[in-house]
Amino acid sequence: MTNRYAIILAAGQGTRMKSKLYKVLHPVMGRPMVQHVMDQLEALDLEKVVTVVGCGAEKVKEQLGERSLYALQEQQLGTGHAVQQTEALLANKKGTTLVVCGDTPLLTKETLAKLFDQHQKTNAKVTVLTTIMDDPSGYGRVIRNKSGDVEKIIEQKDATPDQRLITEINTGTYCFDNQFLFDALTLVTNNNAQGEYYLPDVIEIAKMKDEKVTAYQTSDSNETIGINDRVALAEAEKIMKQRINKQHMRNGVTIVDPDQTYITPSVEIAADVVIEPGTIIRGVTKIGSQTIIGPNSEIEDCQIGEETKITHSVVHQSKIGSHVNIGPFAHIRPNSEINNEVKVGNFVEVKKSSIDIGSKVSHLSYIGDAEIQKGVNVGCGTITVNYDGENKYKTTIKDGAFIGCNSNLIAPLTIGRGAFVAAGSTINKDVPDEALSIARAKQMNKADYAKKFNKLSK
Ligand code: UD1
Numbered sequence: 184m185t186n187r188y189a190i191i192l193a194a195g196q197g198t199r200m201k202s203k204l205y206k207v208l209h210p211v212m213g214r215p216m217v218q219h220v221m222d223q224l225e226a227l228d229l230e231k232v233v234t235v236v237g238c239g240a241e242k243v244k245e246q247l248g249e250r251s252l253y254a255l256q257e258q259q260l261g262t263g264h265a266v267q268q269t270e271a272l273l274a275n276k277k278g279t280t281l282v283v284c285g286d287t288p289l290l291t292k293e294t295l296a297k298l299f300d301q302h303q304k305t306n307a308k309v310t311v312l313t314t315i316m317d318d319p320s321g322y323g324r325v326i327r328n329k330s331g332d333v334e335k336i337i338e339q340k341d342a343t344p345d346q347r348l349i350t351e352i353n354t355g356t357y358c359f360d361n362q363f364l365f366d367a368l369t370l371v372t373n374n375n376a377q378g379e380y381y382l383p384d385v386i387e388i389a390k391m392k393d394e395k396v397t398a399y400q401t402s403d404s405n406e407t408i409g410i411n412d413r414v415a416l417a418e419a420e421k422i423m424k425q426r427i428n429k430q431h432m433r434n435g436v437t438i439v440d441p442d443q444t445y446i447t448p449s450v451e452i453a454a455d456v457v458i459e460p461g462t463i464i465r466g467v468t469k470i471g472s473q474t475i476i477g478p479n480s481e482i483e484d485c486q487i488g489e490e491t492k493i494t495h496s497v498v499h500q501s502k503i504g505s506h507v508n509i510g511p512f513a514h515i516r517p518n519s520e521i522n523n524e525v526k527v528g529n530f531v532e533v534k535k536s537s538i539d540i541g542s543k544v545s546h547l548s549y550i551g552d553a554e555i556q557k558g559v560n561v562g563c564g565t566i567t568v569n570y571d572g573e574n575k576y577k578t579t580i581k582d583g584a585f586i587g588c589n590s591n592l593i594a595p596l597t598i599g600r601g602a603f604v605a606a607g608s609t610i611n612k613d614v615p616d617e618a619l620s621i622a623r624a625k626q627m628n629k630a631d632y633a634k635k636f637n638k639l640s641k
């Protein structure tokens with residue numbers, strides 16, 4: 184038993200976001216803020232995590248699922264009142280309770296672990312995580328007495344002009360002796376500028392009762408920003424982007440321009456991968472060694488092999504093998520499987536199709552609902568005609584077939600092994616193995632006929 188608990192405050196509307204989406208669900212690098220907080224807590228070996236929900240309760244619960252227990256705060260009467268709602272789940276526990284806000288997504292487990300440790304080592308009833316902010320506006324200020332001990336927190340709206348000059352801020356993160364916390368909360372009032380029950384008032388109550396209060400000041404103020412509006416959201420995005428990129432670079436990935444590269448937290452990249460500028464890699468994506476992605480590519484939920492090259496292209500929910508060449512300007516849509524040594528070239532769209540080893544679709548083609556087997560050459564401008572306005576049909580092109588340029592393959596259709604389709608054909612019947620199929624109007628040449636229009640001959 185660690186006797187360590189945590190509460191995430193996530194019941195607020197987030198009025199300053201001016202959004203229909205509840206604040207803690209706004210994504211930072213593609214992941215809702217509250218999930219980032221949860222990710223860090225999960226690494227801390229806690230007995231229980233309770234999330235206080237209110238505005239958008241169902242949505243927040245749906246997001247975190249069974250990762251947390253929940254307490255409902257029906258009316259948002261302040262952060263102190265929010266913590267009180269967890270009473271039924273936590274009040275009689277002996278131990279330490281960490282309180283974090285759902286809108287501080289950059290906090291790390293390392294800092295939280297240090298906060299726990301300092302709190303327990305000093306035997307304090309309250310330990311508040313503070314930092315120095317160049318611009319402290321909007322935050323609660325930490326008021327210390329002459330000997331440097333924390334006396335109380337004053338919210339911006341309640342602060343005097345002098346107090347507003349203080350740059351040490353309350354990060355909204357605390358460790359409390361659990362039983363003390365719930366006793367002290369009964370003494371918090373809403374006699375302040377916002378008419379709310381403030382959680383930080385517990386500090387002043389502890390001091391009045393001669394209980395020990397300490398502060399743990401972190402030097403990394405980037406970790407503690409609270410996201411109240413879209414300006415802070417963009418700042419958080421930038422900080423998290425840098426943090427993720429640095430980690431990949433330390434693991435041996437070359438990121439040519441880290442400011443222009445967006446990689447979400449769940450992406451795995453092997454050493455010696457090169458990411459060129461303007462690239463976005465999201466979701467559950469895994470990239471094998473020596474692959475080059477970018478410039479200007481978007482990859483989402485993909486498995487990508489080794490020594491593959493994807494340039495100026497969009498690839499979603501697909502599997503890409505090794506030694507594959509994609510782009511420039513290709514679009515691989517969901518549920519596609521591109522096997523080793525395949526080439527998908529300029530202006531090619533592939534949808535829900537498989538392309539097997541060594542096949543080439545090099546230029547200007549649409550491949551939808553198709554199975555292209557090994558060693559097939561699909562000529563420029565080929566279209567699998569997969570949709571009749573109501574249903575979608577499959578095209579199969581067997582091993583070693585050769586499809587001439589500008590062919591329409593009207594599905595359902597099978598092109599046999601080693602078959603040839605002549606350029607410009609519209610094929611709507613199966614082609615047997617090794618047959619040549621031509622389906623186009625026969626050419627007719629009329630001698631001297633052009634002389635009538637041709638200026639050259641006048
Ligand atoms: C709070 C702190 C402030 C600190 C800052 C750090 C208080 C009174 N102020 O201010 O000292 O500097 O965080 O970021 O605590 N919430 C609820 N129920 C409520 C009110 C809020 O669950 O009734 C949740 C919100 O969803 C949010 C968190 O508590 O996740 C903090 O609330 P917010 O309104 O953002 O507080 P700040 O004004 O930022």
Ligand code: CA
Nearest residue numbers: 286409410411
């Ligand atoms: Ca906040």
